[in-house]
Amino acid sequence: MKEEIILQNHNESTLEKKSLNFDTDSLDNKSSIEQLKKRVSDQFGNDAQLILDSIDEVEGIILRREAREKGDFDDSKAIIHLSGLSKKYQSSGMSPVDALREVDLSIVxxxxxxxxxxxxxxxxxxxxxxxxxxIPTTGGVRINFQxxxxxxxxxxxxxxxxxxxxxxxxxxxxxxxxxxxxxxxxxxxxxxxxxxxxxxxxxxxxxxxxxxxxxxxxxxxxxxxxxxxxxxxxxxxxxxxxxxxxxxxxxxxxxxxxxxxxxxxxxxxxxxxxxxxxxxxxxxxxxxxxxxxxxxxxx
Amino acid sequence: METVIRGARNVKRKPVRSIGVIVIIGFSLAIFLTSSIVASSIEAQATVLEDSLGRKVIITSSDASFDSSASIDEDILSLTNNISAIESVQTFVTDIDRSGINELLAQGGSLRDPDALRAAVRFISGQNLSSELEGFVSEELVLVDGRMLNDSDIDSNNVLLGVNSALAKGILVGDSIQLNGSSLNVVGLISGDVFQTNATILMSVETAQIITGTSGFDKIILTIESIELVNDVMNILQTEYGDELTIQTASEQEGDDIAQSIEKIGGNADLGAIAALFASMLVVGFIMVIITKERVNEIGVLKAIGLPNSKIVTQFLSESIFMASLGFVVCILITLVAGPMIQTMLIESGSDDSSSSEQGSSPQFQPGQILNPTPESSSMDSITSLEFSVDARSIVSSLVLTILIGIIGALYPIMGALKMQPAQALRYE
Missing domain, CATH: 3.40.50.300 (P-loop containing nucleotide triphosphate hydrolases)
Known part of the structure; x- marks a missing residue:
């Protein structure tokens, strides 16, 4: 998906705006990230730092995604673990509302x-x-192994x-x-x-x-x-x-x-x-x- | 402590509303406090009067009227002197005919208008000077000039004259009044709360007997040592004198009206106290419910960030008790300023016009009352003239009530909020 990063020029009198378009899906490895950083530095010069910070964030996301795909994240080690979680709200005179239905989720x-x-x-x-x-209606909520x-x-x-x-x-x-x-x-x-x-x-x-x-x-x-x-x-x-x-x-x-x-x-x-x-x-x-x-x- | 202080600080979150609540609490508590004070005072006074009235036995002739018939035979004294339970005996010759005033001689012999003097004197009566009442000294008699009568004036023609009569006619100490051919020497001028005191001629009962040409009495008042012995004494007298004499306690004779007034005043005071208590609890409770319901969301936040229920309760209790305490301060101020007025309203709501002590408004004035400061004449006076005095017990009970109001007012609504799950409280509007 293409995402346009817009850098606002620090010179307020000219309000010069520069932009660089790149496709975030293409940032699938460290090498492509380094290439992008070089492009940004070449194009924006001294104004590149903000963009480079943003790219660092993206790099972090990619690295964690890679780790997960490799199985470095283990559900049994999940700090948040939901199993079959359901929540039903019941009001008098009204039909019950299923706010959550059989939710399973693990987060490390x-x-x-x-x-x-x-x-x-x-x-x-x-x-x-x-x-x-x-309190859930049914299901388990394990947080921090409790x-x-x-x-x-x-x-x-x-x-x-x-x-x-x-x-x-x-x-x-x-x-x-x-x-x-x-x-x-x-x-x-x-x-x-x-x-x-x-x-x-x-x-x-x-x-x-x-x-x-x-x-x-x-x-x-x-x-x-x-x-x-x-x-x-x-x-x-x-x-x-x-x-x-x-x-x-x-x-x-x-x-x-x-x-x-x-x-x-x-x-x-x-x-x-x-x-x-x-x-x-x-x-x-x-x-x-x-x-x-x-x-x-x-x- | 930080939680308590935080609760107290919360009072100034909505200052206008807080001030309103404090004033309402203060006003309600002031009514309660004043009513309590009046009820306590009335109760204390009633106890005194009950004892006083109950221990007085009044003896009159069965066919007594307001003429000076002096129809109680003096032989009764030999009986009463032999009854050890009798603490004191007061004898009266009452309401001597004023038409007997036929001359007034000032010092130096100048004549004054006897008709005018006759008009200026309302009552002429005599009492025994050797009673246990220390002669004529009583709370109601104030010596304006000259001296009081004492034991040495028994059988003398020395008299006391009410100051209004004296002043109206220019009579001074040392002047003489001719009454039924007897020359009475004015040795003292007196005044008192009862207006008739200021328009009376008082003398020893012996002098009165000489003037009226009788040896008996119009009225005898016996003071019995204790209330438990009253019936025994009355039985002895009734056995001896049967239908000749009317023998009753002061409470039977006069006390019913007084007792009813006391009961009515006390009842009104109790009612006022209960109503004020109920009103203040209702008002404070209602206001605390509103305040707490407005802050259910805040309670939800406090629960969500992990504050224990005990600290949340402490905070809201502190706020409520602090507000109630400020209300108590307002209560004290209102009580000190308006308490006497509220007391007067309560007393007037229960007391009879006939028991008013204002001058010129005592149509049921009984002969002999001037010289007998208790029970009939001054019993209602002692009630109507009760001094408003804030006692420690009433203050403490009001303070305890204040704290209770603060606690209950906060606890009831907050408990509902604490039972909610934090998410439910956070959604509450």
């Missing part, structure tokens, strides 16, 4: 997976099952605190807490004292580029900044998995790109598994794998 540590599908396909429900935000159905309420709370992190479409920050406090609150169930929590929260906010906005309330932050706070909060307890439900749904394209880059960096730096629910195919392209879902079934 370090993968970045996009779950993509039309509205009402069950994407968010699937994420909620994996994140222990809801069967969620065997956990009691307290264990599930601890699981949500220690093992996973959530990023929501509408950010869901506490409105009267500062950015620092919103991140710190996620660590209240740990043994850290108040000062330690604040130090860690400050580090995380710095990591996501908000070191100068720590004491601002969510209402004083832009959408992109709020989402970055949300990501910092999700990272608070060193989770193995981050679930992001339409993380760029409320953001513009520039902010969206920043967020996705952030996820990728998190995955690389911390070997965190990232699951992104999205309807945006361009975001899916940044992921190792795309899982398509429709009418509650994995396609």
């Amino acid at each position: 540590q370090g993968e970045m997976v996009a779950i993509i599908g039309p509205s009402g396909s069950g994407k968010s429900t699937l994420l909620q099952m994996m994140g222990a935000l809801d 069967e969620l159905s065997e956990m009691n309420s307290k264990e599930l709370t601890q699981f949500r605190s220690q093992t996973v992190g959530f990023v929501f479409q509408k950010f869901n920050l506490i409105p009267n807490l500062t950015a620092l406090e919103n991140v710190s609150i996620a660590m209240e169930s740990t043994n850290m004292n108040r000062q330690e929590r604040r130090v860690r929260a400050a580090e995380l906010l710095k990591e996501v580029g908000l070191n100068k906005r720590m004491n601002h309330l969510p209402g004083q932050l832009s959408g992109g900044e709020q989402q970055r706070v949300s990501i910092a909060r999700a990272l608070a307890n060193h989770p193995k998995i981050i679930y992001a439900d339409e993380p760029t749904g409320s953001l513009d394209s520039r902010a969206s790109k920043t967020i996705i880059s952030l996820f990728d960096r998190i995955r690389k730096n911390f070997n965190t598994t990232v699951i992104i629910v999205t309807h945006n195919h361009s975001i899916a392209k940044h992921c190792d794998r795309t899982v398509k879902i429709k009418d509650g079934r994995i396609r």
Whole structure:
């Protein structure tokens, strides 16, 4: 599939735009990637770096795909394993709704997976099952080698605190807490004292580029900044998995790109598994794998 | 602690609504607190009055009227003196005919208008000065000039004159009043809360007997040592005097009206307290339900990020208790400012016009009441003039109630939210 990369010239007075077209399907090995990089450097000169960063991402995707095809990813070692997962919603006076039907899915540590599908396909429900935000009607959910159905309420709370992190479409920050406090609150169930929590929260906010906005309330932050706070909060307890439900749904394209880059960096730096629910195919392209879902079934 | 502080901070999220809630809580609690105070005061006063009224035995002639017939024979005193259970005996010659005032001599012999004096004096009566009531000293009698009567004035012609009568007619201490041919010497001017006190002539019962030419009494009041012995004393008297005399306790004679008023005031106060309690719990509970339902989504987020239920409950409880506590502060302020007025309303709602102590409004004034400050004349006065005083017990009970309101108001709605799965709470709108 052809994808056009558009580079905006840094000279704002001329607004010179350059572009380079290439077919992503042709990037099927390391050699072709190196050839592409050379073409970009020759054509864009000093302005090539952004494009080269993008190509690095594509290279990573290809490498992981190659590894998977070689069998380096083993389902029994999957950090997320769903078997026969179904979820039925029942409302009084209405016929039941099958949100998920017999879903089987395995994801290994370090993968970045996009779950993509039309509205009402069950994407968010699937994420909620994996994140222990809801209980399946039937089927098994094994996360980090723990069967969620065997956990009691307290264990599930601890699981949500220690093992996973959530990023929501509408950010869901506490409105009267500062950015620092919103991140710190996620660590209240740990043994850290108040000062330690604040130090860690400050580090995380710095990591996501908000070191100068720590004491601002969510209402004083832009959408992109709020989402970055949300990501910092999700990272608070060193989770193995981050679930992001339409993380760029409320953001513009520039902010969206920043967020996705952030996820990728998190995955690389911390070997965190990232699951992104999205309807945006361009975001899916940044992921190792795309899982398509429709009418509650994995396609 | 951080969770508690966070809960308290949440109060200022919607300041206008929070202020409204705090004021409503404060107002409701103020009504409860005031009603409790009044109920407590009335209860305490009722206990005192019940004992006081119950221990007083009033003896009058069976055919007594308001003329000075003095129809209780003085022989009764020899019987009462032999009953050890009797603590004190007060004897009265009451309502001596004012038409007997025929002259007024000022010091130096100048005459004053006897008709005018007659009009200015409402009651003339005598009481024994050797009673246990320390002579004429009582809470209701205030010496304005001269001196009080004492034991040395027994059989004397010395009298006390009500200050209104004196002032109206320019009578001073040292002047004389001619009554039925006897010259009475004004040794003191008195005033009191009951207006008749200010328009009366008081003397010893012996002097009154001389003036009226009788040896008996119009009324005798016995104070019994304890309420348990009252019936025994009454039985002795009734056995001896049967139908000649009317023998009853003060509570039987006058206390029913008072008891009914006390019961009514107390009932209104209790009703006010219960209504205020119910209203405040309803209001706070309703408001907390709304507040919590608005924040079910927030509860879902807190659960999703792994905050344990205990911390979520602590946060919302802190918010609710903090708001209720601020309401308590408002309650205290309202109580201090408006409490006396609310008390007056409650008392007036239950008390009879006849028991009002305002001057000129006591049509059922009984002869002898001036000199007998309890029970009849001052019992209702002691109720209607109850001082509004915030006691520690009422404050503590209101504070406990405040905290309960805060706890129940928050717990009930939040428990429902906590039972939800996080995804369900996140979807809640």
